[in-house]
Amino acid sequence: MRRRQRIAYLYLLPGFLVYLAFVLVPLAHTVELSFFEWDGISVGRWVGLDNYRRLLGDSTILSSFAHAGVFLVFTSVVPVMLGLVLAAALSRHRLRGLAVFRTVLFLPQVIAMVVVGVAWRWMYTDDGVVNQLLHAIGLGSVTRAWLGDFTWALPAVGLVGTWVMYGLCMVLFLAGVQKIDTSLYEVARIDGAGPIREFRHVTLPGLRQEIAVALTITTIAALRNFDLVYVTTNGGPGNATNVPAVEIYRLGFREGDVGLACAVAVVLTLLIFAVVFAITRLAREER
Amino acid sequence: MSVRAERLVIYAVLVTFCVAVLLPFVSILTVALQPPGSTVTGLALPDELHFGNFRRAWTVGGFGSLMASSAIVAIVVVPTATALSILAGYAFGTMRFRGSTGLFYLLLIGLVMPFEATVVPLYYDLRALHLTDTYWALILPQIGLSVAFGTFWMRAFFLSSPTSLLEAARLDGASTWTTLWRILLPTARPAVTTLATLFFLWSWNEFLLALVLIQDPDRRTAPAGLGLFVGERTVDVAGLSAGALIITLPVIVVYLFLQRGFIRGMLEGSIKG
Numbered sequence: 001m002r003r004r005q006r007i008a009y010l011y012l013l014p015g016f017l018v019y020l021a022f023v024l025v026p027l028a029h030t031v032e033l034s035f036f037e038w039d040g041i042s043v044g045r046w047v048g049l050d051n052y053r054r055l056l057g058d059s060t061i062l063s064s065f066a067h068a069g070v071f072l073v074f075t076s077v078v079p080v081m082l083g084l085v086l087a088a089a090l091s092r093h094r095l096r097g098l099a100v101f102r103t104v105l106f107l108p109q110v111i112a113m114v115v116v117g118v119a120w121r122w123m124y125t126d127d128g129v130v131n132q133l134l135h136a137i138g139l140g141s142v143t144r145a146w147l148g149d150f151t152w153a154l155p156a157v158g159l160v161g162t163w164v165m166y167g168l169c170m171v172l173f174l175a176g177v178q179k180i181d182t183s184l185y186e187v188a189r190i191d192g193a194g195p196i197r198e199f200r201h202v203t204l205p206g207l208r209q210e211i212a213v214a215l216t217i218t219t220i221a222a223l224r225n226f227d228l229v230y231v232t233t234n235g236g237p238g239n240a241t242n243v244p245a246v247e248i249y250r251l252g253f254r255e256g257d258v259g260l261a262c263a264v265a266v267v268l269t270l271l272i273f274a275v276v277f278a279i280t281r282l283a284r285e286e287r
Numbered sequence: 288m289s290v291r292a293e294r295l296v297i298y299a300v301l302v303t304f305c306v307a308v309l310l311p312f313v314s315i316l317t318v319a320l321q322p323p324g325s326t327v328t329g330l331a332l333p334d335e336l337h338f339g340n341f342r343r344a345w346t347v348g349g350f351g352s353l354m355a356s357s358a359i360v361a362i363v364v365v366p367t368a369t370a371l372s373i374l375a376g377y378a379f380g381t382m383r384f385r386g387s388t389g390l391f392y393l394l395l396i397g398l399v400m401p402f403e404a405t406v407v408p409l410y411y412d413l414r415a416l417h418l419t420d421t422y423w424a425l426i427l428p429q430i431g432l433s434v435a436f437g438t439f440w441m442r443a444f445f446l447s448s449p450t451s452l453l454e455a456a457r458l459d460g461a462s463t464w465t466t467l468w469r470i471l472l473p474t475a476r477p478a479v480t481t482l483a484t485l486f487f488l489w490s491w492n493e494f495l496l497a498l499v500l501i502q503d504p505d506r507r508t509a510p511a512g513l514g515l516f517v518g519e520r521t522v523d524v525a526g527l528s529a530g531a532l533i534i535t536l537p538v539i540v541v542y543l544f545l546q547r548g549f550i551r552g553m554l555e556g557s558i559k560g
Contacts (some may be wrong), residue, residue: 004382011378012390015371015434022409022431029408040411050363089297093290103546104305107312112492114510115531118517119311122318122328122528127312132329156511167308175554224401227494227510231517245495246401252407253499256532261407269404276399 027269034262040252044259046283051263053199061264062241064235065271067154068223071243074158075165075222080214082162083169087177087207088199091185098174105167115162121147122161124232135253147233153240157232161222169214175205212283216276244268319528326524330493340529352505353512354422357534360508362427362488367426368433369483373475375434381453397435402428402495410499424500425508429493433486444478445471460560481552484545491538509534512538 017225034051038044055061070162108116124128131143146156180202188198204211226245235242235250244264252261314330317341321333345351378384379391402409409428410419418424448471455467472479497511507515513534516527542549 004463005384006383008378008384008387011374011382011463015375016390018371019394019397019434020431021437022428023400023405024393026405026408026412026428027396027400029412030405032409035293047536049463074424086297086300091292093297095294095297099309099547101301101305102550103543104308106546106550107308107542110488110538111535112494112510112513112538114492114517115535116311118513118527118531119315120518122524123311123314127327127329129310129330163307163311166304167505172554191368220365220399220401224403225458226403227514230494230498231514234518236405245401248403248407249495249499253410258407258411265404269400272399272401277505 030262030265033259034266036259038258040258051259054260055263056203060239061247063239064244064247067243070154071158071222071225075161076218078162079165079169079218083173086170086201087173090174091177091203102171106171108164109168112230113227114231116226119258121232124156146235150237150240153233153237157229157241160228165218172210173207176207180206192230212279215248215279219275221271305370315528315531319525319532328524340525344526344530344533348526348530350533353507354507356506357491357508360422361487363426364429364490365483365486368430368437368486371434372437372441375438377445379442380445394435394438394495397432406495406499419500420503420506425496428496429490436484440482444475447541477548477552481549484549
């Protein structure tokens with residue numbers, strides 16, 4: 001037994017060493033640096049919780065977290081809702097040709113967000129596809145350069161988040177709904193359940209795990225969002241689409257305010273952990 | 288509504304959503320085929336197909352060398368991270384040892400944590416070690432974070448493989464090493480392929496680290512190059528679109544080749560986890 005134990009550690013060792021050195025140690029270092037005032041060049045100065053106090057009083061940083069909340073709605077809540085509606089509609093049917101739909105719907109998952117950002121940058125320009133479509137349906141009066149508009153830039157980028165994630169949610173839920181025992185639906189129908197009760201009592205419980213997975217993946221993507229914002233708007237116009245990850249980049253590498261950048265990183269990481277923990281807990285309680 | 292009408296509506300909705308997925312790609316493709324210097328960004332058929340944009344992006348835009356850097360990073364990261372994940376997942380899935388629960392929780396951190404959380408100290412620490420502007424600056428952190436997910440993934444696979452197989456191997460006197468490579472791994476092909484595909488996608492598409500840790504244009508990766516070009520004042524719209532499509536091509540090829548197993552593996556794996 002003792003020998004087997006030692007062998008187990010040998011198998012773990014190489015992977016854990018790299019993980020420790022390049023994930024855990026830097027993470028601890030982020031926390032440590034968040035207690036320092038440091039410009040990245042000279043000697044740092046211990047300032048305790050000062051960076052966190054500054055963070056709470058900085059309207060730019062606070063608004064970046066508010067924008068992350070907006071992204072959460074667009075990237076996580078809306079796609080999950082869309083996926084559920086589709087799953088509910090599909091639960092009563094067995095359709096052919098789903099494989100083709102699946103391949104297309106899943107596509108945004110494998111493309112670099114930078115590429116997605118470039119494609120959507122063109123979509124949203126003055127003569128881009130979005131405005132072309134609006135003209136085509138007679139809404140020419142609302143067209144604008146969407147990403148340069150203080151009011152509309154945030155929802156416009158948010159909608160790209162929806163576009164990236166709805167396919168994933170649909171594919172997940174369609175696969176899940178096909179696994180639900182059809183006899184459950186028959187029983188519900190014999191009991192006289194309408195589509196809504198059927199959805200609440202059969203489809204929704206049957207998809208619990210898939211919903212938890214979809215929420216976890218989309219939430220992390222929504223909160224960490226850097227690539228998409230950097231490429232489409234770089235936080236602008238003004239700070240209209242600024243998000244915490246862009247703030248970390250700006251403070252840590254442009255402004256030389258390394259301590260504050262790390263404080264933002266710590267808060268962002270804690271936020272992600274808290275949300276993921278809550279989702280896991282909820283998914284378990286429902287069981 | 289009759290069942291047939293309902294079905295038609297569902298198909299129509301599915302088709303609409305698929306068209307919406309494809310629309311930005313069709314748009315960027317038509318933009319990439321416009322004459323050089325064109326400022327068209329919408330859907331418009333070019334007078335003739337200007338494939339020269341792709342050639343220009345490859346040579347003048349430097350996407351050839353950007354792709355080479357991305358390929359070097361991925362070629363080291365994918366096999367290494369996969370091998371280390373198999374080894375660690377094997378230990379977690381089939382062996383009992385002291386501290387396994389604690390180590391497992393430590394691993395979960397890496398499952399949730401994004402590079403955004405560590406990029407600042409990574410830059411300053413790697414710079415102090417003179418590792419920025421080298422491929423190692425991307426390779427090592429990418430392996431580190433991939434191994435967290437990979438270990439979790441392979442653990443789930445090994446936990447689900449029949450214990451009778453393990454028992455039989457042990458009674459036959461097979462070492463843990465032989466059991467892993469000769470008996471378990473041949474059945475693990477789908478799980479390992481999915482994992483390696485995921486690692487490839489993550490490595491190939493990674494942007495933040497590449498943007499921060501590599502300033503040397505000769506070692507820059509494709510997404511970082513693209514991201515920097517977009518931010519420049521004068522943008523060669525057609526050339527940039529061509530570049531974006533060039534760096535997407537390997538991903539599309541891998542996806543179309545492996546997608547059946549890949550999507551299924553992803554779905555099963557994520558639910559199991």
